[in-house]
Amino acid sequence: MQTWYGIDIGGTKIELVACGDDLQVAYRRRIATPTKDYADFVRSIGELVEAAEAELGACRAVGIGVPGVVERASGRHLSSNVPALTGQRVGDDLRHRLQRPLHLGNDLHCFALSEAHGGAAQGYASVFGAILGTGAxxxxxxxxxxxxxxxGIAGEWGHWTVPATLLMAYQLPLLDCACGLRGCxxxxxxxxxxxLIHHHLGGDAIDAGAIVELADGGDATARHALDIHRDLLGHGFAGLVLALDPHVIVLGGGLSKVxxxxxxxxxxxxxxxxxxMRVPPILPPVFGDAGGARGAALLARQNTPS
Structure with missing residues (x-):
């Protein structure tokens, strides 16, 4: 049986999984992400693959899900989560380092691909995998x-602009985004x-989980923050329905646990x-944090000639 490696690059960790043709994860290893030193990043990926092959034998191909976007004309990367990748030809450099068949994709795309195969979206004709974590x-x-x-950026709904009418209705500020746009x-x-919404309302919770906990305990400010967030998210997902009409939406990221x-x-x-208009089913992910790496392995399998 052939072995396919999938690597998921995150802002804090890099995860490699090894899958057979049945996409069952047989091996998993995580390391911290070198976010500032590009040479260290490339070296770390190479060593991660070499360590896996020392245990498992040679892989058929490697798929890698990388955060950010690639400029098609130059091949250069733009990533806010891993700043060291910005301006670099990540695909070319990793192919040179690994000397193995390599297929590069977006980490969010890999999540959706994983959930479409044996995941929450199995059996649906189309799926939108929506990540709600540090970004969207x-x-x-x-x-x-x-x-x-x-x-190559289909799915970047997080950089649609929130309508001014909604921002004004909730008295929210117009915020700059790392992508260069405003109000994303x-x-x-x-x-x-x-x-941020909670802080704007006068709250001081440090993260989304704390806000949910406060709301469950009856805190009015936390509940109001969740109400605003839900309406803005509802508007964004309505745009997905109107533009793509997916048969199912699967949530990923930290907020998928809410x-x-x-x-x-x-x-x-x-x-x-x-x-x-009917709203498609909104489902939790089957594979959770492992979905991105598994999807990267599937990306490699789908795109490697027999």
Missing amino acids: GGGYCVEGRLIGGFN MERYVSGSGLA ERLYDELPAAISAHLFNG
Whole structure:
């Protein structure tokens, strides 16, 4: 049986998994992400693959999910989560270092791909995997295949602009985004965005989990922050329904663990759709944190010639 390696690059950790053709994870290893030294980053990926092959034998190919976007013309990367990658030709450098078949993809796309194969979206014709963590983004799969788009950025709904009417209704500031735009959805609906809303209302919770805990305990400010967050997220997901009409939306990232979202989001989405439109199922992920690396292995399997 062939072995496929999948590597998920995150802002704090890098995870490698090894999968067989059945996509069952047979090996897993994590290391800290070198976020500032690019040479150290490339070296760390090489050593991670070499250590796995020392235990498992040679792999058929390597798939890597990397945060950020790649400029198609130059091949250079832009990543806010791992600053060392910005301006670098990451794919070329890793291929030179690894000397193995390598397929590079977006980490969010890999999450969606994983959930489309044996995950929460198994059996659905199309899926949007929406990540709600430090930022907000996602990936779109149709019949089990990723749709990348002309620029390879399909799924970047976190950089849609929140309407001024919503910002004004909740008296929220117009925030700059690391992408260079202003008022991007991820600045308000990500985990850090929820904390920002809470702070704006006068709260002092340090993260989304603390806000949910306060709300469950009856704290009015925390509940108000969650209400605002839910409405903004409902607007963003309504845009996904109107633009892509996915058969299911699977949540990922830290906020995917907030159980109330699965009960409350359908009505919040429906409020921003015209009459007669159905909201697709909103489901939690099956693979959780392991989904990105598993999806990267699947990316390698799908794109390696037989």
